[in-house]
Amino acid sequence: MAAVVVDLSMSLDGFIAGPNDTKEQGLGTGGEVLHEWYFNGDTAYPRKNSMNLKPAEGSYEIVDEMYTDTGSMVVGRRMYDLVEGWGGNHPIPNIPVYVVTHQPPANPPKGHTPLHYVTDGVESAIQQAKAAAGDKNVVMQGASVAQQGIKAGLVDELLIHVVPVLLGGGVRLFDHLGTQPIELETLQVTKAVGVTHLRFRVVK
Amino acid sequence: MGNVIFGMTMSLDGFINDRNGSVARLYPDLEGLGNTESLQEAMRTTGAVIMGRRSYDMGNGDFTGYEFQNPIFVVTHHVPEKAAKGENENLKFTFVTDGVESAIRQAKAAAAGKNVTVVGGVSIAQQLIEAGLVDELQIDIMPVLLGGGLRLFDQLGRQVELATTKVAQPGAVDGRIELQFRVVK
Numbered sequence: 001m002a003a004v005v006v007d008l009s010m011s012l013d014g015f016i017a018g019p020n021d022t023k024e025q026g027l028g029t030g031g032e033v034l035h036e037w038y039f040n041g042d043t044a045y046p047r048k049n050s051m052n053l054k055p056a057e058g059s060y061e062i063v064d065e066m067y068t069d070t071g072s073m074v075v076g077r078r079m080y081d082l083v084e085g086w087g088g089n090h091p092i093p094n095i096p097v098y099v100v101t102h103q104p105p106a107n108p109p110k111g112h113t114p115l116h117y118v119t120d121g122v123e124s125a126i127q128q129a130k131a132a133a134g135d136k137n138v139v140m141q142g143a144s145v146a147q148q149g150i151k152a153g154l155v156d157e158l159l160i161h162v163v164p165v166l167l168g169g170g171v172r173l174f175d176h177l178g179t180q181p182i183e184l185e186t187l188q189v190t191k192a193v194g195v196t197h198l199r200f201r202v203v204k
Numbered sequence: 205m206g207n208v209i210f211g212m213t214m215s216l217d218g219f220i221n222d223r224n225g226s227v228a229r230l231y232p233d234l235e236g237l238g239n240t241e242s243l244q245e246a247m248r249t250t251g252a253v254i255m256g257r258r259s260y261d262m263g264n265g266d267f268t269g270y271e272f273q274n275p276i277f278v279v280t281h282h283v284p285e286k287a288a289k290g291e292n293e294n295l296k297f298t299f300v301t302d303g304v305e306s307a308i309r310q311a312k313a314a315a316a317g318k319n320v321t322v323v324g325g326v327s328i329a330q331q332l333i334e335a336g337l338v339d340e341l342q343i344d345i346m347p348v349l350l351g352g353g354l355r356l357f358d359q360l361g362r363q364v365e366l367a368t369t370k371v372a373q374p375g376a377v378d379g380r381i382e383l384q385f386r387v388v389k
Contacts, residue, residue: 158216166363189371
């Protein structure tokens with residue numbers, strides 16, 4: 001069943017990157033620890049990927065699902081710029097990526113990933129990404145697009161990888177969500193090495 | 205030697221109450237919560253309690269039957285004129301006006317080898333974490349985005365490495381997810 005999923009690693013104090021995130025340190029000061037769980041296992045993830053992923057037990061299924069079930073992605077321009085558009089080659093091969101931006105880049109990177117620049121907002125990006133994903137999931141990454149998607153009621157699931165660290169500052173995931181509480185239903189709680197995976201359904 | 209344990213319930217977006225100051229959504233089943241294994245164990249292993257003035261005032265002047273029957277150290281600027289009801293040979297209030305480090309020192313002495321449990325609030329937690337005086341965090345997450353209120357972790361002055369020691373869902377209670385962490389010194 002196709003779902004719109006916000007999928008992000010977050011510190012216990014709610015940050016998806018530490019302070020001072022730049023192209024040189026995309027996850028900010030002290031933020032690299034947020035993604036260690038992708039690499040802290042004993043065996044390499046067997047499917048073709050450009051990241052040398054090595055998820056530990058409990059995280060393997062999460063990574064496998066990401067590779068198997070993702071049909072398209074929606075990301076923010078800030079994140080896109082920080083990773084320099086993955087050089088045109090997103091780690092998950094052959095999925096279209098919709099970049100929400102005010103202005104498309106002058107010289108977009110060229111690679112195997114179909115990159116689409118959406119200038120008329122998050123809702124439009126989600127709509128296009130859903131159409132492209134077919135019966136697979138739309139994965140959303142980046143704090144701002146995630147917040148806009150949640151606020152607009154367009155997000156079906158939250159897949160939050162809680163990393164045991166207090167970063168003390170940086171890019172906050174849950175902010176500017178409006179004034180009404182949003183109820184969630186817990187679908188999954190998995191303790192793995194250096195991370196706890198929490199999956200929620202957004203109750204609509 | 206006992207540990208200093210800070211415990212609190214927050215929404216997934218990190219708030220310990222909503223924008224009206226209500227904690228109702230975070231504690232929908234207080235009775236069920238009292239019966240969870242985690243709270244039962246906390247009651248067994250706690251030798252002294254530290255709380256802030258706000259938490260103390262939430263008791264509305266009556267701590268009769270409070271879950272922690274231990275010496276309670278209330279961090280405050282002003283000692284209340286009349287101590288709350290509910291004191292007995294185990295539960296005794298001490299009002300600490302010279303800061304959280306003093307409260308920790310006194311609570312540790314009173315705990316006599318058992319744990320010191322810090323039950324709030326936010327500013328005490330922040331001061332203790334920044335001063336490196338907390339050994340364990342017990343954070344329960346409720347499956348809701350409150351969108352506003354008082355944030356548990358806000359503008360901490362430093363980064364703190366943790367290790368996850370326990371993850372549990374006390375099933376039938378109220379949907380909370382229990383996360384426990386050791387503070388890596």
